[in-house]
Amino acid sequence: MINNTYLEVQAWASSFLNENNQEAEISYHLMLDMADFSVSEWQMHQNDTIPSELKGAYEAAIHKVVNENYPWQYIVGKAWFYGEDFKVTPATLIPRQETEDLVSFVLKQIKKGEIQPDAKVLDIGTGTGIIAITLKMHYPSLQITATDISPEALAVAEENARAKKTDIRFLAGDLFEPIADETFDVIISNPPYIGEEETDVMSKSTILYEPKGALFAEDSGFDIYWRIFDDLRAHLRPRGQFIAEFGYKQGNRLLSRVNAVLPELKANIIQDYTGNDRILWIFS
Secondary structure, eight states: OOOOBHHHHHHHHHHHHHHTTSOTTHHHHHHHHHHTOOHHHHHHHTTSBOOHHHHHHHHHHHHHHHHHOOOHHHHHTEEEETTEEEEOOTTSOOOOHHHHHHHHHHHHHHHTTSSOTTOEEEEESOTTSHHHHHHHHHOTTOEEEEEESOHHHHHHHHHHHHHTTOOOEEEESSTTGGGTTOOEEEEEEOOOOBOGGGGGGSOHHHHHHSOHHHHBOTTTTTHHHHHHHHHHHHHEEEEEEEEEEOOTTOHHHHHHHHHHHOTTSEEEEEEOTTSOEEEEEEEO
């Protein structure tokens, strides 16, 4: 390969990815992260000669994506969410756009006065901590507790919180177990909700490398939700809200379950940026 500038190498990578049924835009994101460029720095330096060491590392990373279906975010050790970069490892899920919609909904609820800016919040299954940290960055007075059953994921979340200078209480344990009998104004979750039978519609990289415990749940993906519903009443304050992400085909069954086991509460479904059902909103 005779490509010598950043742009020429990135253009090669884009074509190579596309020819091998990978997303061509990976070439751009990977280049910016590996070169440590902002978007404006990319515009300034894209026609400069790329250092040979960086060129070799970048080409190796592109081949790893193609040959092993390896997530590029794990290569650089970070992913972008709500305009901020967060550390990710194979112990954590890679943030998705749909989860940004969940955060946006919560922020709108605060702006509208439906949630107080100093509310007591619980984030169940925090993973990288992106939901809790992003909310705290926008509203520093929120009193946020974040839990996860994975000590490895919790360590990443704590590191991300320190990097973003956010004060969040992190607790290890399963669902509500770490918080005993505490109650909250808002309970948020992006729990495992994929059924094992759905692997045929998932990307190879997700199946091969992202933590299965954070992806899959029994009972066609509903098991964690059923367990949350069983204990939700004991931990949600009067006029409290439960806001959570789910699979786009699961809405009707979730609403039916809420009506059956939590009849005193109301529930609505909110659509994501693609128009698919994505967010469950339970309130009084």
